[in-house]
Amino acid sequence: MKKTIPLMIVILGGIIFVMYAFSPHKILQDDFYNKFYIPWVYASGPFAALLGVISLCMMHNAKIKRRAPKWQYSYFFYAGFIITSLAGFIGGSQKGGLMMWIFENVQMPMSSTMFSLLAFYMASAAYKAFRARSVEATVLLVAAIVVMLAQVPLGVKIYKNLPVISQWILDVPNLASKRGIAIGVGLGGVATSLKILLGIERSYLGGGD
Amino acid sequence: MRLDKRRLVFLLLFVFVVVSTLIIANRQEDTDQYVVKDFRVEDVPADDGSGLLLSWKPLERDKRIIEYRVYRGVSPDKLFFLDALPVNVKTGVAAERMFYYDNSGSEFIDIGSPRKLKKEKQQDDKSPLYRKMPRNIPILAEMAGKFSLLSMMDKARFYHTTKKITLDKPSTPGPDGKIPDEGDSYAGLADNKQTVICFLKPGEKYYYSVVAVNERNKFQKHAPITEGTPVPNPPDPAQALYSVMLEDSRTLQFEWDLPLYKDDLAQYRIHRVPSLPDTVWNLLRSNPAGLQSSTEVIAQGGIGYGQLKNYTTFTLPEAAPLAAFTEARYSLELIDADGMSSFSPLSTPKLKTTADLPPKAIFRTEDKPDDKGDRLTVVWDNPICFVVKTTALNPKSTKLRVNYQLNKTETQKVKNIYFEFFKMGETKSFAKLKEFYQDNSVILKVPTGYDYRKGFRVKITLEGTPKIPADYVIEQDLKYDPKMLAIMPAKALYRNGIDVSSISNVVYRKTLASPNLTLVKRNTSYDNNLDVSVSYSTMVQKPVLGFRFVKGDSLITILNGERSARKVKAGDVRTAVALMPADIDLVYDKKNETRIETSIFPEIGVKQAKAKVEELEKQLSELNAQKASLSDPAMLAGLEKNLDRIQKQLSAYRDNPDLKRINSISGRRSRMRQIAKLREDYSRYNSYQVVRTDGKGLFNEAELLKSGEEIDYLKPISNWFYKTKVITLIAMILFCLSVVILVGMARRGKDLYIRPIAGLSEIDNAVGRATEMGRPIMYMMGSAYLSDVATIASMGILGLVARKAAEYDTRLIVPIYNYITMPVVQEIVRESHYAVGRPDSFDKNSVFFLTDQQFAYVAGVNGIMIRERAATCFYLGTFAAEALLMTETGNAIGSVQIAGTDSSTQIPFFITTCDYTLIGEEFYAASAYLSRQPMQLGTLKAQDYFKLVIVVIVLIGSLLSSFQITTLNEILPLK
Incomplete structure (x- = not known):
């Protein structure tokens, strides 16, 4: 019963969405989707967010209680959480308020810092990938050099047709493999959806059966 | 660090400096407030008296203003927030003055308004500035007389929620001389169930002010309160009047361009004026009252606030000499709803014949297929194909890509488009191209030795269903454009030899209950159809006539500006309501x-x-x-x-x-x-009409579609099935069937071979390694939502990984990106622990929501990874830029990493940094591979066979397309 009812809800929801995908009728597009489904999604969102916040607080609370490694950082979570919440609740979330100031001057720079690290990690990953240890890796290296050089003026100086070759690499072998993956992903997605719809895939209900 | 005396003094000094600086800066700012200068409130010219124009000199850029807030009131002591005009803080306002038109409806009752009268932020007790008008009927009712009010509500609210409000029995007799049995009844609706819009009333006084707000959200002092009164003005004269005399049919045709503000234009009159010089006429028309006797009205009609037809005809009386009308001049008088009028400049008729008229449009109206029943299509021509641009494909421009556009309806199918290219001045084509697959471009090879800058002429013919006549030809000149440095189409578009580029196809609509036709859209000759929206009714609009509310023990009714009160009685509706007609x-x-x-x-x-x-x-x-x-x-x-x-x-x-x-x-x-x-x-029943016009008096009106004497009205139909998705449905059914067959085979014990997938085979080892090392496992589910298939597939694998981890008593940490996913994931992990008989080892805090900010999530995951020294990391789901940041960190701490994603852009990063990667479909196969259940394996096998079918169809399609057979391409949906 504990699994049957959720399963029935999932199957019923799935069938309705299959109908929604195949039917443009007003009952499905307007009455079901716009007037029923979307408002419920919006209405349930804040409750789920509340659950998320409670979970995060509990996790940090447990860390502090257990004196887990680097437990002191959990206080930073509480400090950030309380300050940002108060800034939002008291001063509002509009531009010019404290919350937006925190967002623009604390969160954005930190996010940008994390993002900028990506460049170094990419270089490191590229080094690993382009080490010409096999024929495949060598092909990869050559293709990468051609594509990268074609992006800069120096590449055209070296050989005027480099952008054409680069575009060919991107349009033909690269796109072919991407489409191959896309077909696989698409079919996998359909198969997974179908498995859920037919009740074959139940592991998402927990326990794996 | 120990806090000794010296450090304490230093710290206190530092705090003192910071606090003093902040206080001084704040005081400095207080004394340096910026007030908007030269604030004016003026009447909007040429309107119906429902508009005021506010203008002021904006503050300089260095004041860092982010918005100007406009306040309005009906008395100078209470001004309510009306609107905010945002300003780019970096660029400021470049114009000398800023303008705000208060001439459209503004919110009177709105769900977002405060319940009580609330002072604006940072205002003292003496300030007249308040936030939005409060959603409080007793307060609003006092101001209601100053505005025209319109209520907008959900139709169900009006139908079912409105309360019946019956006024008390009047004491005076009605128009029929009798005292009615009871008072009039109205529909009453509470303030939280409707939005009421207010419009300014002519002749009423309104008070305004403007406040600048800087980027620190600091409200500056308000501009001096200024009053304004909207008054009705005569309309602007018509921008142009075009007159044409059709000599053979003795008909005068008039067409005009309305002025910019046309919302109060009610009627028009065409005046025949004796031939006068323009200067004399301009003097005369400035005094419309004196003009009436010197002109003759030959045509008149309604304008319907700019929605009705902007043309008319006048047939000359039989006895009248033609010269009396061809030599006369004509003026258009526009009359607004208040009876004020203006005259256009004089127009001299052009002499034409009926042969000069554009051909009458032969049109039809059809229901738009595959929609929810809210659109109709008006079709007036065969499909139209034309060149939009060309691009040189080599430096010498000997090869050109010619981009074309094909305009057609869903029901019109074009099988082939034939392009014939001619050198300029030649009649023999040098290239004939058959476009059997319409990808909006053809490649043209320029003949050797021909200077492409001389241009070309292109002749386009089409083949399709419904059958396109063989003599239907579209032609264009392609000329060299020195500015674009390319061959571009000239303005003229020849349809069967006639230039139609200046002809518009104007669509008018007639509803069942109205005798008039209203304008839908003016279309160019490049269009052959128009999708007209016929929406379902969702809202009801009603004028608000008054309010009723209880104050103390009094029941107060304000209706049409009259206030009455009596003691509340049993059975009275006590909710404060707005009153509107119940009809x-x-x-x-x-x-x-x-x-x-x-x-x-x-x-x-x-x-x-x-x-x-x-x-x-x-x-x-x-x-x-x-x-x-x-x-x-x-x-x-x-x-x-x-x-x-x-x-x-x-x-x-x-x-x-x-x-x-x-x-x-x-x-x-x-x-x-x-x-x-x-x-x-x-x-929802409508009929349509198409009028062809050159916009200058040469127009030809098609008849309304009729069956016998009856006008045909059409209502769009809500379709139950997307016809374009038939193939998708068939494919889905076939796939379902193959799943059922293969699942049945698997159940009967048939051994279904699945190729080994290294990443999945290694899951056991990876979990075992974490157990041996006594370190936790981390499982990242990606950044997609619960509704994403990748997340659900990942949940399937998580269930199995969690089970293994629970069996080996290894800690599993799952930081969640999306809070909606979290409770589901917690349940999966909990169930897995229960399934292997280890409920005690389940720790709810190991599955937690981290954040839904991309890089904050990375920072959190990386921090946990390093602190906990995770032995194994799984990345299964949809990932974006965060993937590499996490996997590189995992790599640095020596974790065994298994990744699987459907994001093709992240696969290369996973391959280079992880030990095992599940590419695309392997990720979706993981659940079946790990559980080895026959049902799951059957699905996986069906998936493989279906992929084979797709590959075969792709090959056949490619082969057929090579032989110009595109049937397969056409029957398969594009998306």
Whole structure:
């Protein structure tokens, strides 16, 4: 019963969405989707967010209680959480308020810092990938050099047709493999959806059966 | 670090400096407030007296202003927030003055307004500035007389939620000399169930101010409170009047361009004026009252606030000499709703014949396929194909990509497009191209030795269904454009040899209940159809006539500006409500050409119908009595017309079956359900007309579509099935069938081979490694939502990983990106622990929501990874830029990493940094591979076979396309 009812809800929801995908009728597009489904999604969102916040607080609370490694950082979570919440609740979330100031001057720079690290990690990953240890890796290296050089003026100086070759690499072998993956992903997605719809895939209900 | 005396002093000093700086800066700012200068409130010219124009000099850029807030009130002591004009803080306002038009509806009652009267932020007690008008009927009712109010509400609210408010029995007799049994009834609706929009009233005084707000959200001092009064003005004259005399049919055709503000234009008149110089006319027309006697009105009609037709015709009287009309000049008088008018400059008629008119449009109206029933298509031509641009494909421009556009409806199918290219001035084509697969471009090889800059002529013919006539030819000149440095199409578009580029196809609509046609859209000659929206009724609009509310023990009613009060009695509605008419249109009686109205309250509806019949019968008998005494034929004809109209109304209200049926239902809800069905249905019937015009008096009007004498009205139909998705449905059914067959085979014990997937085989080892090392496992599910298939697939794998981890008593940490996913994931992990008999080892805090900010999530995950020294990391789901940041960190701490994703852009990063990667479909196969259940394996196998079918279809399609057979391409959906 504990699994049957959720399963029935999932199957019923799935069938309705299959109908929604195949039917443009007003009952499905307007009455079901716009007037029923979307408002419920919006209405349930804040409750789920509340659950998320409670979970995060509990996790940090447990860390502090257990004196887990680097437990002191959990206080930073509480400090950030309380300050940002108060800034939002008291001063509002509009531009010019404290919350937006925190967002623009604390969160954005930190996010940008994390993002900028990506460049170094990419270089490191590229080094690993382009080490010409096999024929495949060598092909990869050559293709990468051609594509990268074609992006800069120096590449055209070296050989005027480099952008054409680069575009060919991107349009033909690269796109072919991407489409191959896309077909696989698409079919996998359909198969997974179908498995859920037919009740074959139940592991998402927990326990794996 | 120890806090000794020296450090304490230093710290206190530091705090003192910071606090003093902040206080000084704050005070400095207080003394340096910026007030908006030269604030003016003026009447909007040429309007109906419902608009005021506010203007002021904006503050300099260095004041860092982010917005100007406009406040309005009906008295100078209370101004409410009206609107905010955002300003780019970096660029400021470049213009000398800023303008704000208060001439459209603004919120009077809105769900977002405060419940009580609330002072604006940072304002002292003396400040007249308040936030938005409060959503509080007792306060608003006092101001309501200064505005025209319109309520907008969800139709269900009006149908079912409105309260019946009946006024007290009047003490004075009504127009019929009798004292009615009870007062009038209105529909009352509470403030939280509607939005009321207010419009300025002509002649009323309004007070305004403007406040600048800087980027620190600091409100500056408000501009001096300035009053303004909107007044009705004469309309602007028509921008142009075009007149054409069709000599052969002795018809004058007039067409005009309306001025910019046309919302109050009610009527037009065409005046015949003796031939006068423009200077004299300009003097004369500045005094319209004196003009009436010196001109002759030859045509007149309605403008309908700019929605009705902007053209008319006048047939010359038989005896009138043609010269009297060709030598005269004409002016258009525009008359607004207040009766004020303006005259256009004089127009001299051009002499033409009917042969010069654009051909009459042959059009049809059809239901748009595959929609929810809210669109119709008006089609007036075959599919139209034309060149939009060309691009040189090599430096010498010997090869050109010619981009074309094909305009057609969903029901028109074009099989082939034929392009013939000619050198300029030659009649023999040098290239003939057949476009069998329409990808909006063809490649043209320029003949050797021909200078492409001389240009080309292209002739386009089409083949398709419904059958396109063989003589239907579109031609264009392609000329070298020195600015674009490319061959571009010239302006002219020849359709069967006639340049149609300046001809518009104007679509007008006629509803069932209206005698007039209203403008839908002006279309160019490059369009052959128009999708017209016929939306479903969702809202009801009603004028607000007054308010009723309880204050203390008094019941106060304010209606049409009159206030009355009495003690509250038992049975009175105590909720504060806005009052609006309870009438609603029911149906259009086609036979009697009458729109029937009823009340939303059943008993009033019945009474109203009865009273209406009695009133019409009385009118009819009075008119019949008058008829006997009339002898003048003109007056008699007028009376007959009136009699006929009243007789029809009487028949409609007495005999209409729908009205009878509705009035026989006593329950409000069921009656309203029937009313809604009837009124929402008839209002969606429309008929259309297409008018071809050059915009300068040469127009040709097609007839309305008719069946016999009856006009054809069409209503869009809500379709149950997307016809374009037939193949998708068949494919889905085939896939389902193959799943069922293979699952059955697997159940019967047939061994289904699945190729080994290294990443999945290693999951056991990876979990085992973490157990041996005594370190946790981390599982990242990606950044997609719960509704994403990748997340659900990942949940399937998580269930199995969690089970293994629980069996080996290894800690599993799952930081969640999306909070909606979190409870589901917690449940999966909990169930896995229970399934292997280890409920004690389940720690709810190991599955937690981290954040839904991309890089904050990375920072969190990386921190946990390093602190906990995770032995194994799984990345299964949809990932973006965060993938590499996490996997590189995992790599650095020596974790075994298994990744799987459907994000093709992240696969290379996973391959380079992880030990095992599941690419695309392998990720979706993981659940089946790990569980080895026959049902799952059957699905996986079906997936593989279906992939084979797709590959075969791709190969066949490629082969057929190579031989110009595109049937397969056409039947397969694009997306």
